[in-house]
Structure formats: C-alpha cells, structure tokens
Amino acid sequence: MEAVRIEQLKRARKYLRMIFVIAFILLIFSLFIIASIVIYAKIQGPPPLTVPQTVIFYTDDGDNVLDEVHHGEKRYWVSLGDISPFLLQATLSVEDKRFYQHHGFDYKRIAGALLADIKAMSKVQGASTITQQYARNLFLEHDKTWKRKMEEAFYTIRLEANYDKNRILEGYLNTIYYGHGAYGIEAASRAYFGKSASNLTLSEATLLAGIPKGPSYYSPLLHFDNAKKRQQIILNMMVEDEFISKELAHTTHKENVTFTSASVEHKEADAPYFLAAAMVQLKDELHIDEQMIQTKGLRVYTTLDATLQKIAEEKMDETISAQSSIQAAFVAMNPKNGEVKALIGGRDYTESPFNRATQAVRQPGSTMKPLLYYAALEDGFTPSTVMRSERTTFTFDDGASTYTPSNFNHYYAKGPITLAQAIALSDNVYAVKTHLFIGQHRLVETAKKMGITTPLKRVPSLALGTSPVKVIEMVNAYSILANGGAEVKPTFIRKVETYDGELLYEAESEKKQVLDEGLASVATHLMTGMFSESLNGYTTITGKPILKYISRPYAGKSGSTSTDSWMIGYSPELVSGVWTGYDKGKSIDSVPERSYAKKMWVTFMEEALRKQPISSFEQPKEVKKVKINPENGLLATDACPVKHTAYYMSGTEPTEQCTDHLYNSSESAPTKEKTQEKTKWYKKWLPWFN
Template sequence: MDVITPKRIRITIKTVRAIIFISVLLLIFFSTILFSILLFAKTQGAPSLTVSQSTILYASDGSKIGETHNGQRRYWVKLEDISDEVLQATLAIEDRNFYEHHGFDYKRIAGAALADLKAMAKVQGASTITQQYARNLFLEHEKTWKRKALEALYTIRLEMNYSKDDILEGYLNTIYYGHGVYGIEAASNYYFGKTSSELTLAEASLLTGIPKGPTIYSPFVHEERAKKRQEVILNTMLSEKYITKEQLQEAVVTKLIYKTKKEAVQTGIAPYFHDTVMKILANQLKMDEHEITTKGLRIYTTLDPDMQKKAENIMESTIEKESDIQAGIVAIHPQTGEVKALVGGRDYEKSQFNRVTQAKRQPGSTMKPLLYYAALTKGFTPSTEMRSEPTSFTYNDGKSTYKPSNFNDYYANDLITLLQAIALSDNIYAVKTHLFLGMEELLKTSKLFGVESKLDLVPSLALGTSPVRLLDMVNAYGILGNGGKKIEPTFITKVEDASGNVLYEHSLEPKQILEQENAFVATHLMTGMFDKRLNDYASVTGQSIAGSLTRDYAGKSGTTSTDSWMIGLTPQLVTGVWTGYDKDKTIDLVQEKAYAKKIWATFMEKALEDQPVKAFRPPNDVVGVYINPETGKLATEDCPVRRLTYYVAGTEPTHYCTVHLDDGEHDEKQPNKDVKSDDGWMNKLFKWWD
C-alpha cells in the first residue's frame, strides 16, 4: 500500500494548480482571440450581399422577351415568394438546426469528424447554410486553410449582421443549380417553366437535390440519379415531420414535366430589338456593361409581341428562301414614337447587322413627302401646277447639269398638280420644287423631321439619293401623320433595379414642330398613291397593293437601282419596309422589286386587323373640297373624276373646272374665258418659271 506523503501531496497540489493556471491562461487566450474575432467582425460591418443577377427585358404587355446573363441566369426573389416546400426541403437536407445555431453546428461538426475518422476519409459534410452562403458569396471553392478561415469569418459577420430569414433568402438566391442557373427562381423557371412560388412538393424536392452535385443530379443529365436524390430528401423531410408518409408517396410517384432542353435554352424573341435596347442603355442612359448584365435590371420596353411575330412571319413567307436579298421592318406608334416591332434582317444567327437602325440606304421617292411639306409651308397647295416633261436642270452657278427621268420615261408633257405629282411620283415635279424652294430648304426640313444623316445639297436630293436610316424616315412620317408633334423612336419606357427602384422612366413632352394644318394636308396628299382615280400618264405607285387594303392609308414608296422602300401609316401605326442587297447589288428581278410593298401591305392589314378603322382628322383651319385632280379646280358634274382634297383655309380653289363642259368648245386644261381664272400669283409664277 502506497503511503501518500506530504511531498507527494504538495506535488499533486502544484500540478493541479499548474493545470488550472494553464487552463485559465488558455481560456483567457482563446477568449481574447474569440473576442478579437468578434470585435473585428463587428467593426467590418455587414458584408455586401450583392450578387450578379440577370437583366430581364419585358414587352409592352408584360411578357418576357429576353434577358442578359453572361452565361449565368440569376434572379432575386423574396423569401415569402418561395414555396414552403422549397424552404422545408432545404432546411431538412442542408441544415435542420439552422434557426438554433449561430452559424456553426458544433454537434454536426463533431458527428462528421467521428464519421470521417471511422471511414478514414472525408465522407460527411458539416457546413451550415450560413457557411455555404458565405462561400457562395465571397470565396472560391478550393480546399485550403486560408479559405476555411475566411469562410468562418464571413459566417460570423453574416450571423452578426443579418437575420436568419435574410441569410436563408440569400442562400436560396445564390446556390448553383447547374446549366448556368443560379438561385431557386432561375432554377424553377429553367427546369419547370414556372416561378418558385408555384413549385409542388415533388418539384421542390427534386430541385433541392441538385446543388449537392449539379452535374450529377440534374434531371437533364441523369434523371434517374436526380429521382433517387429526391427520395432521400423526401425521407429526410418525413423524419423532420415536414411532410406525412402519404405526401411522400404521392411526391415519389408524381410524373414531373420538365421544360425541354431546347425550351430551356431558347433565346428571346426580337433579337435585333434586344440589341438596340442594350445599345440605348449603354449609349443614351450611360449604363456600363457590368451594370446592365449583372445588376438584375428590369427593362420595360415598347415591343408588341404580336406585331413582332407577324412582322417576322410575313418577312419570312414573302421573300423566297433561296434569295439573298435582305430586308428590314420597323413599326412605330405615330403619337408616341414607341417602336412596336422591329426586324433588322432575315436571319439574326447569320447576320446581326441591323438594317433598320444601322444601315444607311438611298430612300428614293420616300423623301418627297418631306419636300412637299416644305413646299406647302412656302405657298404650294395640292392644286399647284408644274410641267412634267424631260428637263435638264442647271445648278452650281451654271457649272453643273442634272437630267432626271420618270419611271419608264413616262411624262405628262403638260401641267400636272401637286396632288398628281405625289400620287404618280413624278420626279420632274419634285426636282423643280426642290430647286424653286432652294436646296437648303429640304436639308433644313429633314433635320426638323429628325433625319440626322448627312445630306448632299444637289438637285437629286429631292429623289432620295443621300443615304438615310429606315428608322429615321419612319419616325419622320410619324411626325407628319400625328399633326406635326415631335416624337423620337422610343424603345424603353422604364428601367428598374433589382429592388424595384425606378432608375429611368420615359416621358413624352408634346412639342409642335410642324405647322399642323400643312402637316395634315401633306399626309392626306400621301393617300393618293393608293387612289386609282388619280391614274393618268402613269399609274399611281400603290396600284399593285391597293386592292388588298381594307382601310385608308397614307404612304409613299421609293425605288433606286439598289433599294426598295415602302413607308405608310394610319393614325394608329406607321410602318417602314426596306429591301435590297447588303453589298450594292442591283435589284433586277420583278418579284424582288415588289417585296417591300407586299410586306408592308400584308403587315399593316394583319397588325391592325383587331383595331378600329380610323381616319386622319383635319384640324380646324383646314377645309376639304372636291376638285378635278387634273386641273386642281373645283369639280363639276361634268368632271369624270372628283376627289376630296384638303387645303389650308383660304388657299382652296374658288373657281370651277371648265375643261369638261358639254359644249366641247374648250380644249383640255384651257379655262373658259368667260369664267374668271383662279390662278393666284404663286401659280402664275410657277407657270412662268416652267
């Protein structure tokens, strides 16, 4: 039997004291370290929860038309907008003690350590939702001690500064679900085509299993493995009393309906429109690329999906597939400038070049309405007459000459009215008007209409020889058709950030930039291209499509050797179509020359088929009278053609046509000497000048 001596007692007491002392020192040391860590975490403040999110584009009806995500689809959704089944499945499989711990689950850590020791390998994880969130937000996934230390620090900072609900919401919005999809909302949309609030138990449990191994448990890659993982999650939910056995069995046998892979990765509609919106955000709204593609912006646009689809289908069905000819279509609301449809080419995948917004082409005779508006403001009226005959014009102080020709060399070889000139697209009348006004006048007027392209001061400018953009010309026609109020092509109505804060909102301030009365008269003159009653030495330029139109339109076509244009409008819609080759190839085939008019007529009829028929309403200071289009005078019962024509009040004709009197004594276009001539000083000047 050992005898406990006083010496041994003293040694034991000293040892116990030393252990206690060292323990206290270690406790103080580790407490100091822990306190320092907590103090440091507190002084660092709340870590930013900002993550890159997909920017979404919406059409005018609220439907989604596209998104930008740089290969990573991300949307942020609030916790209350996520289905309970997702929340329960996530907590059950990822962190069942989430609401009890403070960032670290020590019991789970100990259990995982024992399991790893027994297996002599890493077989069980112990990361909490907070730890995973910290890793997803701030860290790479390499396995180093430095990363582990930073993960712990960020975990503490998250727990100290955010509520549990905030952390869970952030985790569910940042976890990776495979195929470039981040967050439960993007995953729900990608796999099932619905929002996360609409997910069923079967769908939620399957999605919750994907983050453990996105390349292993994606149903698009290994559906069988995904289903097995789903069963594990459902059984865990049962053990945690989130669901009943009956709910489990029902979820297991439920046949899930996925979006097909093609549906899941399809690009948005209207790609040319989408590109234009992106350029406007960067160039006009001054948003940088990082902000556009990662900040979860909500871009509300003017696009009408129904009109867009019709424009695409009509272009595709009208132009023969084997033809290399290109085309562009744009439709705008003339009262607001809102772009309702835009097709920049026949195949976006082959060419992203936008023939509506980027290409500058010769507009041909579509320039004439701008010229004739200017002429109306300078004293012209629909009855103003000039001779249509082969003419050689001298300009540049007599140093240069220009000899235009009419289509197929058809001329009246007589006086024609402005009403006839625009309907028949008489080039001689246009150049005479251009030179009579002074070539600077059309340049000034074009800028007033918003045409910014550089225009050459030459006689042929009246015939559209200076290249312009289709979008600008369609907008100009919109200004003319709305009575002269300024509009600009508008693609975006509003931009919001991910939290719903409005960053930009379009506002239209009505500003009268044209003379309203003359704008209306010019617009009504443009209805003549579809009126066969105006056929004379040539047919009206819209004759080929007039029979397919069911309402009144104002419009003008334009043709050069390389370009074919048609722009026309109603009070509800103005549409322009261009067809031609990208590389200065001439349009030689008859059917190719007809494409622009045919596409325009078909689109306008389809786009407006559900809208009421509306006519352009004359303003108060405009009067309408029936005239003989050949003479520009008031029509009588003897005139073979009578057409309602509008004039600015005070400029309308006051004398009757005498050409078709029954006595036959008067030659055509020779007024009766007994009737006072109604030639004003302007008409006398034009006839003298001719």
C-alpha cells in the same frame, strides 16, 4: 515522505494556476480576436450580394415573356415568400438544421464531422452551414486551400454581422446551383417542372433540395435512382425535424412526378433584331450599365406587339422568294407615341445579326418627297401649285455644275402639273424644281426637325433621296406626319424594373409640336394620292399595283433607286415601312424583286388592321377640302370629267373655277351622235392599250 508530497502539491497548484492564467489569457485574447473580427466585419459593412441574374424581356402586354438574357447563369431572384414552404423545410433539414440558432458556424456539427472523419480516416462528412456555402458561392473559388477557408470564414462573419437570417437564406436559395444551367430555386423549378418555386409540391421540393450536393449525380433527369435515394434521406430528416409525418414521407416518396420536356438552355428569341435594338436602347439611351444589367434581374417591358411581329415575319416570308438573296428591313410604329410594335432587321438573324432597320443607311429614293413637300407647304405651296413636267437640265454652283433628273421610263407630262398630281405620280422634275425653288437648306432643316439624324447632303438630287438614311428614321418621320406634327421618337422600352420592383425607367408621354398641325394634315392627304386613281395623268399613280389589296384609307409614298426599294405609309392607327435591297449595293434588276416592298407593306397593313374598324384621316378645323380638277388645280365644275378631293389650309384653297371643259355660250354643245361621227373608229379602242 509527507514533506515531499506537500512539495509536489504546491508545485501542482502552481502549475494549475499557471495553466488557468494562461488559459484565461488565451480566452481573453481569443475573445478579443473574435470581437475585433466582428467589429471589423461591422465596419466593413454588408458585403454586396450581387450575382448574375437573368434579364426578362416582356411583350407590350406585360404578361408574355419575349425572351430571357443571361450571362452563363440562368437565375431569377425571388423572395422567401415566393418559395414553397416545403422547399424551405427540406433545405434546412438537409443543409443546416440549426441555421436559425447559430451565428454562421455550427460547432456541434463541426465536432460531429471531425469525429466521423477520424473514424473513417478520410473526409466523409461536411460541416458547412448555409451561411458558409453562401459566402463561398458569392465571393470565392472552390479550391481547397487554407487561405480560401480563412476567407470563407471572414465572409461568413460579415454576412452574419450585417444581414438577418431570412436575407441570408433567401440569397442562398437564389444563388445555389441546381444543374442543367439553372442557378437559384426559381430557375430550377422552371427548368425541371415548368412552374414557379412558389407552387412546388413536397415531392418536387425534396427532389430539388437534394440536387446541390451533386448537381450531376443527383439530377433526376440524368440519374433518377440517385435522386430518389437522396429524396428518401431528406424526407426522413424532415420527419426527424417534425416538419412532416412518417406517413406523408412514405406516400411522397412513392409519388410520381412529371418533369418538363423543355430545355433549360437558351432558346432562339422570337424577335432577335427587335431585342438587339432594345438592348442598345437599354445601354446607350437609358444609361443602364452592364453591371446593373447582369446583376439586378431586370424586368424590361418592351413595346413589341407579338401578333404584329408574327404578321410582319409571315408577310416577309410570303412575299420574298426563298431563292432570292435580297435582304429586307421592316419597322412598324404606333404614330401616337413612337412605340415600335414590330421590327425586322434582315432575312435571318443567325446568318447575319446586322440590323438593317436601325444600323444600315440606304438611299430612300422618292420616300424623301413628303418631307420636301411639307417644307414647300410651309413656304406657300398648295396642292394646286403647278410647274411644268418636262426634261430639264438644272445649272448650279454658279454654272459650274449641271443636273438632269429623269422620270421613271422617261415619261413626262410635257406641260404643267399640280403638286397633288406630282406626288401621286412621283414626278422627279417637279420635286427637283421645288427643292431648288424653296432652297436646298429647307429640306435638310425639315428632315432634321422630323427626326432624321443621319447627315444629309445639300445637293439637287437630295429631293430624290440620294443621301442615305436609316429605315427607322424614315418611319419615324412619317409617324410625325401621322401624329399631326407632334414629335415622336422610336422607343422599344416602356418600363424597366429590378427584380424586387424598383422602377429604373418609365417612358414619358409628353408631346412637343414640331410641325404645323394643319400643314401636316394637308401633307397626309397629299400622300393619299398615290392610291387615288383620280390623279392619273401622263402615267398612272404609283400605288396602282397594290390597289387590289387595299380596303381602307392610307397615306404613303414608295421610293426606288437602282439598289433600293422602299414603301412607307400609314393609317390613323399604324405606320410601317419596308426596305428591300442587297447588302453590297447590287442593283435590283428583276421586276418581282422591285415589287417586294410595296406588296409586303400592304399585306402587312391589311392583316394588322383587319380586326379594327375602318377610320379616315381627320383634319383640323383650319383645313378645308374642295373638289378640284387634278390637271390644273382649279375648282372642279360639273363639266370636269375627273374630280379630285384636295385639302388646303383655310384661305389658300383655289377660288377660280375650271373652264377647260366648258363650251362657249354662243355655241351649242355637240350631240352625242355628232361626237361619235367625228371619232375615228380606231380611236375607240386606244384606251384598251393605254
């Protein structure tokens, strides 16, 4: 028996040694596998933590939010330092007590969950750590397969191997879903309580911390009782973890909280056409790709002035009849830097997102004339340059083609008029003569220099704006004149940053002189003529219908075709332009519809500048002003019944005095009584019917 027992002991030792050896080998192998996985995770490097984030657009003051754009997941990334400590403590207590002690897997918790599942004969308790949940949210689908679990484990190791605990916790809190379209704690805090996550109270924080377990079931907006029960569990856990006292937990659970009535769903933007144009600039001009837009939580600081935008929209609604189906486009710019301060691309964005301010090309009519006359000034014209205004047929293409422009209502001076009067009265014959005299290429070249990128046709009618252009191009061209010939380009964005403050773009403030400063000043003063009744001639100035609204100096030009109505003009501080017309080229037949552009422009400008001091257009020292007779462009004398102040480049001003109203020195001037005797009685009343 003794021998048998000894033999059994030897055999047992042999098996024990074998088991020990196998266990040791398995342990070494397991350690090797684990080490290999960790090393491989290190070699793979940190996994990208990019997730969709909301892009925030700010108005020009940098403080007010204009709009928020997200791609199905409303999220604002915030650092741990910008999250309430109560929320951090509540999340750690309920989701992962030993987060800062384990390396991605809580084996004690796994064992406890396994025992609980065995006792209940079903899965009743989870054991995922915060790192595991973060890995799942970042990289994986939520299907319950072994493959997914293995991938989750690997991503968990990669996260732990390459990021510190605070970075992982920050990412988790900015990624987790809190219901009602809110992803991340900042979006949730705003959605439920209308405040930043940094300002959450203990009561608010414990309610939010309970939502991720079941975003619908534990939503305090949908199931308040469920949310309060979950809150009680979290408060008890925080007491157990010594974050708070029992007394504080008790009073917190009884505390009433106020939820915001604001919906977390995306509201309609205040300036949708402007935002659409800003997004185009973000992608096409600044070359910020779609992935960066979606994942970097961009903070886009725009140029929009919310007050001016509101004024523009109000004036459009007040001016254009609600029954009219006519469309409108509007742009207001700061002429000093090209910043677009307000923009309207149509009557209703929800009905038509087509942006008529930046996308549509329409015939600008006579608003093209200031560009023509600037080119003419470069080629030697002055405000006193005279040409005959009469019905004229022009022959071109070596006699193969003819063109006969006409003035409004076929009114002509039937004699010479000055450039100053021609632009104020919008004489078409004078414009075409100028265009052909200086060469058709000159207007095309000048328009290009002034920012017109739409191709223009070199034809005689180009002087009258028959070649279509964009509204924003024309407003920009006028801005260059208003800026003394210094180049400006329309911009919607001042600065772009990522959520963590990295500067991606900032608008430059460099100026390039593209026009002569003196000639630009002369052109500006020519454009004030449409508001100066001293230039009335064979017809009245084109600005007469809106003179009653005007309280300060403006330079501008109106324009019209059978299908388009325009008004563009500026003060020293602001330039704006209005287009009205029908999308499909329908003619504008009614008189009220033809007046919309001018009225909307002037009422906008007056309201926009109401609180600013009245300022006049300054002129550089090389520009001189003199009083002229507007009919012949000569220096006005005391005898001239009408005098007009005109501006000239020094050395080009007229030197000859007007003698049209001087009597021959050998004759005595007729007395007042004789003049009245010679005047037929009915002629005294004719001016009333003029």
